[in-house]
Amino acid sequence: MTHLEEEQLVLYYYGELETADLEKHLGECESCRRAYQNLQRVLNSVDGFPVPERPADYESRVWSALQHHLPRARPRMKWLAWKPLAAAAAMAGLMAAAFFAGQFSKKPQTVAADPRARERVLLVAVGDHLERSQMVLIELANAGAPKDGSLDISYQQRAAEDLVESNRLYRTTAANAGDVATASLLDELERVLLEIAHSPSRVSGRQLDELRKEIEDRGILFKVKVFGQQVEQREAAPENAATL
Protein backbone atom coordinates (compact mmCIF):
# COMPACT_ATOMS: atom_id res chain seq x y z
CA MET A 1 0.00 0.00 0.00
CA THR A 2 1.33 3.47 -0.92
CA HIS A 3 1.49 5.76 2.09
CA LEU A 4 0.14 9.28 2.04
CA GLU A 5 2.61 12.10 1.56
CA GLU A 6 2.94 14.89 4.07
CA GLU A 7 1.66 17.41 1.52
CA GLN A 8 -1.55 15.42 1.11
CA LEU A 9 -2.03 15.37 4.87
CA VAL A 10 -1.52 19.13 5.07
CA LEU A 11 -4.06 19.78 2.31
CA TYR A 12 -6.48 17.38 4.01
CA TYR A 13 -6.07 19.19 7.34
CA TYR A 14 -7.00 22.46 5.66
CA GLY A 15 -9.90 20.97 3.70
CA GLU A 16 -8.24 21.53 0.34
CA LEU A 17 -8.34 17.92 -0.84
CA GLU A 18 -10.97 15.39 -1.90
CA THR A 19 -11.52 13.31 1.20
CA ALA A 20 -13.16 9.99 0.31
CA ASP A 21 -10.10 7.94 -0.75
CA LEU A 22 -7.84 9.63 1.76
CA GLU A 23 -10.14 8.97 4.69
CA LYS A 24 -10.49 5.36 3.63
CA HIS A 25 -6.71 5.04 3.62
CA LEU A 26 -6.39 6.70 7.02
CA GLY A 27 -8.90 4.23 8.38
CA GLU A 28 -6.84 1.31 7.12
CA CYS A 29 -3.23 2.46 7.58
CA GLU A 30 -1.98 2.91 11.13
CA SER A 31 1.29 4.50 10.04
CA CYS A 32 -0.45 7.27 8.06
CA ARG A 33 -3.04 7.71 10.80
CA ARG A 34 -0.27 8.27 13.34
CA ALA A 35 1.48 10.71 11.00
CA TYR A 36 -1.76 12.65 10.57
CA GLN A 37 -2.42 12.73 14.32
CA ASN A 38 1.06 14.18 14.90
CA LEU A 39 0.45 16.79 12.23
CA GLN A 40 -2.87 17.67 13.86
CA ARG A 41 -1.17 18.11 17.23
CA VAL A 42 1.47 20.39 15.75
CA LEU A 43 -0.95 22.56 13.79
CA ASN A 44 -3.46 22.70 16.65
CA SER A 45 -0.68 23.87 18.95
CA VAL A 46 0.00 26.79 16.60
CA ASP A 47 -3.45 28.12 17.52
CA GLY A 48 -1.85 29.05 20.83
CA PHE A 49 0.33 31.68 19.14
CA PRO A 50 0.20 34.47 21.70
CA VAL A 51 -1.25 37.77 20.54
CA PRO A 52 -1.32 40.70 22.99
CA GLU A 53 -4.79 41.60 24.21
CA ARG A 54 -6.22 44.96 23.15
CA PRO A 55 -8.02 47.24 25.61
CA ALA A 56 -11.82 47.19 25.84
CA ASP A 57 -12.13 50.52 24.01
CA TYR A 58 -9.73 49.50 21.25
CA GLU A 59 -12.21 50.04 18.40
CA SER A 60 -12.90 53.62 19.55
CA ARG A 61 -9.19 54.34 19.77
CA VAL A 62 -8.60 53.02 16.26
CA TRP A 63 -11.45 55.14 14.91
CA SER A 64 -10.29 58.28 16.75
CA ALA A 65 -6.82 57.99 15.25
CA LEU A 66 -8.16 57.08 11.83
CA GLN A 67 -11.00 59.51 11.19
CA HIS A 68 -8.73 62.56 10.91
CA HIS A 69 -6.92 60.93 8.00
CA LEU A 70 -9.99 59.89 6.04
CA PRO A 71 -10.82 62.14 3.07
CA ARG A 72 -13.88 64.20 3.93
CA ALA A 73 -16.92 63.89 1.73
CA ARG A 74 -17.67 67.31 0.28
CA PRO A 75 -21.30 68.43 0.20
CA ARG A 76 -22.72 68.44 -3.28
CA MET A 77 -25.89 67.55 -5.11
CA LYS A 78 -26.24 63.93 -4.08
CA TRP A 79 -27.55 62.58 -7.35
CA LEU A 80 -24.60 64.15 -9.15
CA ALA A 81 -22.05 62.85 -6.65
CA TRP A 82 -23.39 59.31 -6.71
CA LYS A 83 -22.60 58.33 -10.31
CA PRO A 84 -20.78 61.01 -12.31
CA LEU A 85 -21.24 59.28 -15.65
CA ALA A 86 -24.91 58.55 -15.06
CA ALA A 87 -25.39 62.16 -14.01
CA ALA A 88 -23.56 63.38 -17.11
CA ALA A 89 -25.66 61.14 -19.34
CA ALA A 90 -28.85 62.37 -17.67
CA MET A 91 -27.74 65.98 -18.11
CA ALA A 92 -26.81 65.44 -21.73
CA GLY A 93 -30.19 63.78 -22.33
CA LEU A 94 -31.94 66.69 -20.67
CA MET A 95 -29.94 69.15 -22.73
CA ALA A 96 -30.69 67.26 -25.94
CA ALA A 97 -34.39 67.12 -25.09
CA ALA A 98 -34.37 70.84 -24.36
CA PHE A 99 -32.49 71.50 -27.59
CA PHE A 100 -34.92 69.53 -29.77
CA ALA A 101 -37.88 70.97 -27.91
CA GLY A 102 -36.50 74.40 -28.80
CA GLN A 103 -36.05 73.34 -32.43
CA PHE A 104 -39.50 71.94 -33.00
CA SER A 105 -41.75 73.44 -30.39
CA LYS A 106 -44.39 75.87 -31.53
CA LYS A 107 -44.20 77.43 -28.08
CA PRO A 108 -40.73 78.97 -27.77
CA GLN A 109 -41.38 80.34 -24.27
CA THR A 110 -41.71 76.92 -22.56
CA VAL A 111 -39.04 76.23 -19.94
CA ALA A 112 -37.51 73.37 -21.96
CA ALA A 113 -37.14 75.56 -25.00
CA ASP A 114 -35.83 78.59 -23.13
CA PRO A 115 -32.11 78.99 -24.01
CA ARG A 116 -31.41 80.38 -20.55
CA ALA A 117 -32.99 77.34 -18.90
CA ARG A 118 -30.85 75.08 -21.09
CA GLU A 119 -27.77 76.98 -20.13
CA ARG A 120 -28.64 76.74 -16.43
CA VAL A 121 -28.87 72.97 -16.73
CA LEU A 122 -25.44 72.85 -18.35
CA LEU A 123 -23.98 75.30 -15.85
CA VAL A 124 -24.98 73.21 -12.84
CA ALA A 125 -23.71 69.99 -14.37
CA VAL A 126 -20.42 71.39 -15.68
CA GLY A 127 -19.77 73.22 -12.40
CA ASP A 128 -19.92 69.98 -10.46
CA HIS A 129 -17.83 68.17 -13.06
CA LEU A 130 -15.13 70.85 -12.90
CA GLU A 131 -15.09 70.68 -9.11
CA ARG A 132 -14.42 66.94 -9.22
CA SER A 133 -11.77 67.34 -11.91
CA GLN A 134 -10.08 70.09 -9.94
CA MET A 135 -9.79 67.81 -6.90
CA VAL A 136 -8.00 65.14 -8.94
CA LEU A 137 -5.59 67.68 -10.45
CA ILE A 138 -4.86 69.25 -7.05
CA GLU A 139 -4.20 65.86 -5.46
CA LEU A 140 -1.63 65.05 -8.14
CA ALA A 141 -0.09 68.50 -8.16
CA ASN A 142 0.38 68.37 -4.37
CA ALA A 143 1.36 64.71 -4.04
CA GLY A 144 4.45 64.20 -1.90
CA ALA A 145 7.65 62.60 -3.16
CA PRO A 146 7.15 58.89 -3.93
CA LYS A 147 8.18 56.55 -1.12
CA ASP A 148 10.09 53.40 -2.02
CA GLY A 149 10.55 54.69 -5.56
CA SER A 150 6.92 54.87 -6.64
CA LEU A 151 3.58 56.43 -5.73
CA ASP A 152 0.17 54.76 -5.88
CA ILE A 153 -2.11 57.03 -7.95
CA SER A 154 -4.71 54.34 -8.67
CA TYR A 155 -7.40 56.35 -6.87
CA GLN A 156 -6.80 59.45 -9.02
CA GLN A 157 -6.42 57.28 -12.12
CA ARG A 158 -9.78 55.64 -11.59
CA ALA A 159 -11.40 59.01 -10.90
CA ALA A 160 -9.85 60.40 -14.11
CA GLU A 161 -11.25 57.45 -16.09
CA ASP A 162 -14.77 58.25 -14.86
CA LEU A 163 -14.28 61.95 -15.47
CA VAL A 164 -13.10 61.43 -19.08
CA GLU A 165 -16.40 59.73 -19.90
CA SER A 166 -18.55 62.46 -18.41
CA ASN A 167 -16.23 65.14 -19.84
CA ARG A 168 -16.91 63.84 -23.38
CA LEU A 169 -20.65 64.10 -22.89
CA TYR A 170 -20.46 67.65 -21.50
CA ARG A 171 -18.03 68.76 -24.22
CA THR A 172 -20.28 67.41 -27.00
CA THR A 173 -23.35 68.93 -25.37
CA ALA A 174 -21.65 72.32 -25.00
CA ALA A 175 -20.44 72.23 -28.63
CA ASN A 176 -23.93 71.34 -29.86
CA ALA A 177 -25.37 74.20 -27.82
CA GLY A 178 -22.88 76.58 -29.47
CA ASP A 179 -21.03 77.26 -26.20
CA VAL A 180 -17.54 77.44 -27.71
CA ALA A 181 -15.70 78.60 -24.57
CA THR A 182 -17.05 75.74 -22.43
CA ALA A 183 -16.40 73.18 -25.16
CA SER A 184 -12.83 74.46 -25.60
CA LEU A 185 -12.01 74.26 -21.89
CA LEU A 186 -13.50 70.78 -21.63
CA ASP A 187 -11.42 69.73 -24.64
CA GLU A 188 -8.21 70.81 -22.90
CA LEU A 189 -9.29 69.22 -19.64
CA GLU A 190 -10.03 65.97 -21.42
CA ARG A 191 -6.46 65.74 -22.74
CA VAL A 192 -5.04 66.04 -19.23
CA LEU A 193 -7.57 63.60 -17.77
CA LEU A 194 -6.65 61.10 -20.48
CA GLU A 195 -2.95 61.43 -19.60
CA ILE A 196 -3.78 60.61 -15.96
CA ALA A 197 -6.20 57.80 -16.85
CA HIS A 198 -3.58 56.17 -19.09
CA SER A 199 -0.74 56.43 -16.57
CA PRO A 200 0.39 53.37 -14.64
CA SER A 201 -1.33 52.93 -11.27
CA ARG A 202 2.07 53.33 -9.60
CA VAL A 203 4.26 56.10 -10.97
CA SER A 204 7.92 56.84 -10.45
CA GLY A 205 9.13 60.28 -9.41
CA ARG A 206 9.97 61.04 -13.05
CA GLN A 207 6.53 59.99 -14.30
CA LEU A 208 4.86 62.07 -11.59
CA ASP A 209 6.94 65.09 -12.62
CA GLU A 210 5.85 64.58 -16.24
CA LEU A 211 2.20 64.53 -15.21
CA ARG A 212 2.66 67.68 -13.14
CA LYS A 213 4.41 69.36 -16.06
CA GLU A 214 1.48 68.48 -18.32
CA ILE A 215 -0.91 70.06 -15.82
CA GLU A 216 1.28 73.14 -15.37
CA ASP A 217 2.13 73.68 -19.06
CA ARG A 218 -1.52 73.75 -20.03
CA GLY A 219 -2.35 75.96 -17.06
CA ILE A 220 -5.38 73.75 -16.78
CA LEU A 221 -5.73 73.99 -13.02
CA PHE A 222 -5.84 77.78 -13.19
CA LYS A 223 -8.30 77.76 -16.11
CA VAL A 224 -10.59 75.29 -14.38
CA LYS A 225 -10.51 77.35 -11.20
CA VAL A 226 -11.34 80.61 -13.00
CA PHE A 227 -14.03 78.92 -15.06
CA GLY A 228 -15.51 77.37 -11.92
CA GLN A 229 -15.72 80.81 -10.29
CA GLN A 230 -17.46 82.18 -13.36
CA VAL A 231 -19.91 79.32 -13.23
CA GLU A 232 -20.65 80.07 -9.57
CA GLN A 233 -21.27 83.74 -10.41
CA ARG A 234 -23.55 82.82 -13.29
CA GLU A 235 -25.44 80.42 -11.06
CA ALA A 236 -25.86 83.15 -8.46
CA ALA A 237 -27.15 85.61 -11.10
CA PRO A 238 -29.27 83.57 -13.50
CA GLU A 239 -30.88 86.60 -15.06
CA ASN A 240 -27.53 87.66 -16.47
CA ALA A 241 -26.68 84.22 -17.77
CA ALA A 242 -25.13 84.23 -21.19
CA THR A 243 -22.65 82.07 -23.00
CA LEU A 244 -19.52 81.82 -20.83
Place this chain on the structure above:
Amino acid sequence: MEDSDSVAVARAKAGDGDAYRELVDRHSRGVFRLAFRMTGNEHDSEDVVQETFLRAYRQLHRYEARSSFATWLYRIAANYSLDLVRRRKRRGDVPLTAPAEDDGVERARGIPSPQPDPERLAFSGAIQERVRQAMDELSRQERTAFVLRHFEGQSIEEISGALGLSENAAKHSIFRAVQKLRRALEPLVTS
Protein backbone atom coordinates in the same frame (compact mmCIF):
# COMPACT_ATOMS: atom_id res chain seq x y z
CA MET B 1 -21.40 39.11 9.43
CA GLU B 2 -20.75 39.00 5.68
CA ASP B 3 -24.27 40.22 4.84
CA SER B 4 -24.07 43.05 7.32
CA ASP B 5 -20.60 43.88 5.99
CA SER B 6 -22.02 44.14 2.47
CA VAL B 7 -24.71 46.52 3.66
CA ALA B 8 -22.17 48.63 5.54
CA VAL B 9 -19.83 48.68 2.52
CA ALA B 10 -22.66 49.86 0.24
CA ARG B 11 -23.54 52.63 2.70
CA ALA B 12 -19.87 53.61 3.11
CA LYS B 13 -19.48 53.79 -0.68
CA ALA B 14 -22.40 56.21 -0.73
CA GLY B 15 -20.44 58.44 1.67
CA ASP B 16 -21.92 57.32 5.00
CA GLY B 17 -19.05 57.81 7.50
CA ASP B 18 -20.92 55.94 10.26
CA ALA B 19 -21.04 52.85 8.04
CA TYR B 20 -17.26 52.84 7.66
CA ARG B 21 -16.92 53.18 11.40
CA GLU B 22 -19.05 50.03 11.77
CA LEU B 23 -16.58 48.17 9.57
CA VAL B 24 -13.66 49.47 11.62
CA ASP B 25 -15.41 48.39 14.82
CA ARG B 26 -16.02 44.89 13.48
CA HIS B 27 -12.60 44.20 12.03
CA SER B 28 -9.96 46.24 13.86
CA ARG B 29 -9.15 43.49 16.41
CA GLY B 30 -8.99 40.87 13.67
CA VAL B 31 -6.65 43.01 11.58
CA PHE B 32 -4.46 43.58 14.66
CA ARG B 33 -4.25 39.82 15.32
CA LEU B 34 -3.33 39.12 11.71
CA ALA B 35 -0.72 41.90 11.73
CA PHE B 36 0.83 40.67 14.96
CA ARG B 37 1.01 37.11 13.71
CA MET B 38 2.84 38.39 10.67
CA THR B 39 5.11 41.07 12.14
CA GLY B 40 5.54 39.80 15.69
CA ASN B 41 5.70 43.44 16.74
CA GLU B 42 2.98 45.28 18.64
CA HIS B 43 3.93 48.77 17.44
CA ASP B 44 4.14 47.67 13.80
CA SER B 45 0.80 45.91 14.14
CA GLU B 46 -0.89 49.14 15.24
CA ASP B 47 0.66 50.82 12.22
CA VAL B 48 -0.76 48.05 10.02
CA VAL B 49 -4.26 48.53 11.50
CA GLN B 50 -4.27 52.26 10.72
CA GLU B 51 -2.79 51.92 7.26
CA THR B 52 -5.07 49.02 6.33
CA PHE B 53 -8.26 50.92 7.11
CA LEU B 54 -6.94 54.03 5.39
CA ARG B 55 -6.02 52.10 2.23
CA ALA B 56 -9.30 50.19 2.30
CA TYR B 57 -11.25 53.45 2.50
CA ARG B 58 -9.39 54.89 -0.45
CA GLN B 59 -9.87 51.71 -2.47
CA LEU B 60 -13.44 51.02 -1.41
CA HIS B 61 -14.81 51.92 -4.85
CA ARG B 62 -12.73 49.04 -6.23
CA TYR B 63 -14.14 46.43 -3.88
CA GLU B 64 -16.62 44.42 -5.93
CA ALA B 65 -17.73 41.75 -3.48
CA ARG B 66 -16.11 38.88 -5.40
CA SER B 67 -14.65 37.91 -2.04
CA SER B 68 -15.97 38.80 1.41
CA PHE B 69 -15.07 42.23 2.73
CA ALA B 70 -13.03 40.61 5.51
CA THR B 71 -10.96 38.59 3.01
CA TRP B 72 -10.35 41.71 0.93
CA LEU B 73 -9.43 43.75 4.01
CA TYR B 74 -7.09 41.10 5.40
CA ARG B 75 -5.38 40.88 2.01
CA ILE B 76 -4.57 44.59 2.28
CA ALA B 77 -3.34 44.06 5.85
CA ALA B 78 -1.21 41.05 4.86
CA ASN B 79 0.44 42.88 1.99
CA TYR B 80 1.17 45.94 4.08
CA SER B 81 2.57 43.75 6.88
CA LEU B 82 4.79 42.07 4.32
CA ASP B 83 6.01 45.47 3.05
CA LEU B 84 6.72 46.54 6.61
CA VAL B 85 8.73 43.43 7.43
CA ARG B 86 10.69 43.81 4.16
CA ARG B 87 11.52 47.43 4.93
CA ARG B 88 12.69 46.52 8.44
CA LYS B 89 14.81 43.74 7.00
CA ARG B 90 16.41 46.14 4.50
CA ARG B 91 17.17 48.58 7.30
CA GLY B 92 18.63 45.79 9.39
CA ASP B 93 16.08 46.17 12.20
CA VAL B 94 15.75 43.12 14.40
CA PRO B 95 12.18 42.05 15.16
CA LEU B 96 11.26 42.30 18.82
CA THR B 97 10.52 38.60 18.98
CA ALA B 98 13.71 37.50 17.19
CA PRO B 99 15.44 34.63 18.98
CA ALA B 100 19.11 34.53 19.87
CA GLU B 101 21.34 33.28 17.06
CA ASP B 102 22.56 30.04 18.67
CA ASP B 103 19.05 29.16 19.76
CA GLY B 104 17.87 29.55 16.14
CA VAL B 105 20.52 27.13 14.89
CA GLU B 106 19.37 24.50 17.34
CA ARG B 107 15.76 24.94 16.32
CA ALA B 108 16.60 24.79 12.63
CA ARG B 109 18.01 21.33 13.31
CA GLY B 110 14.81 20.39 15.06
CA ILE B 111 16.49 20.10 18.45
CA PRO B 112 14.29 21.35 21.27
CA SER B 113 15.87 24.28 23.09
CA PRO B 114 16.54 23.69 26.78
CA GLN B 115 15.21 27.23 27.53
CA PRO B 116 12.62 27.90 28.69
CA ASP B 117 12.51 24.67 30.65
CA PRO B 118 9.07 23.09 30.15
CA GLU B 119 9.30 21.54 33.60
CA ARG B 120 9.59 24.92 35.21
CA LEU B 121 6.99 26.70 33.10
CA ALA B 122 3.35 25.97 32.63
CA PHE B 123 3.14 23.54 29.73
CA SER B 124 0.85 25.75 27.63
CA GLY B 125 3.14 28.70 28.23
CA ALA B 126 6.10 26.69 26.96
CA ILE B 127 4.23 25.71 23.83
CA GLN B 128 3.20 29.28 23.19
CA GLU B 129 6.78 30.43 23.53
CA ARG B 130 7.99 27.72 21.19
CA VAL B 131 5.28 28.53 18.64
CA ARG B 132 6.33 32.18 18.71
CA GLN B 133 9.96 31.22 18.18
CA ALA B 134 9.08 28.76 15.42
CA MET B 135 7.00 31.39 13.61
CA ASP B 136 10.00 33.75 13.67
CA GLU B 137 12.01 31.08 11.88
CA LEU B 138 9.73 31.19 8.83
CA SER B 139 10.64 33.26 5.81
CA ARG B 140 8.41 36.28 5.13
CA GLN B 141 6.56 34.54 2.31
CA GLU B 142 6.14 31.33 4.27
CA ARG B 143 4.85 33.20 7.27
CA THR B 144 2.37 35.26 5.27
CA ALA B 145 1.01 32.29 3.34
CA PHE B 146 0.78 30.20 6.50
CA VAL B 147 -0.95 32.91 8.55
CA LEU B 148 -3.52 33.50 5.83
CA ARG B 149 -4.18 29.75 5.49
CA HIS B 150 -4.07 28.70 9.12
CA PHE B 151 -5.45 31.68 11.03
CA GLU B 152 -7.57 33.45 8.44
CA GLY B 153 -8.90 30.35 6.71
CA GLN B 154 -8.15 31.67 3.22
CA SER B 155 -7.95 29.15 0.41
CA ILE B 156 -4.72 28.55 -1.50
CA GLU B 157 -6.35 30.20 -4.50
CA GLU B 158 -7.12 33.33 -2.46
CA ILE B 159 -3.61 33.37 -1.00
CA SER B 160 -2.00 33.11 -4.41
CA GLY B 161 -4.13 36.07 -5.54
CA ALA B 162 -3.30 38.10 -2.44
CA LEU B 163 0.45 37.55 -2.70
CA GLY B 164 0.75 37.58 -6.49
CA LEU B 165 2.08 34.00 -6.55
CA SER B 166 1.12 31.00 -8.62
CA GLU B 167 -1.09 28.54 -6.75
CA ASN B 168 1.79 26.09 -6.74
CA ALA B 169 4.16 28.61 -5.17
CA ALA B 170 1.57 29.54 -2.53
CA LYS B 171 1.00 25.86 -1.76
CA HIS B 172 4.72 25.17 -1.40
CA SER B 173 5.19 28.17 0.87
CA ILE B 174 2.60 26.64 3.17
CA PHE B 175 4.21 23.20 2.97
CA ARG B 176 7.62 24.60 3.86
CA ALA B 177 6.11 26.53 6.76
CA VAL B 178 4.39 23.40 8.09
CA GLN B 179 7.62 21.39 7.77
CA LYS B 180 9.56 23.96 9.79
CA LEU B 181 6.85 24.21 12.43
CA ARG B 182 6.71 20.47 12.62
CA ARG B 183 10.45 20.16 13.17
CA ALA B 184 10.31 22.76 15.91
CA LEU B 185 7.11 21.72 17.66
CA GLU B 186 6.64 18.00 17.19
CA PRO B 187 9.15 16.98 19.91
CA LEU B 188 7.20 19.11 22.36
CA VAL B 189 3.60 18.32 21.48
CA THR B 190 3.89 14.61 20.73
CA SER B 191 6.06 13.64 23.68
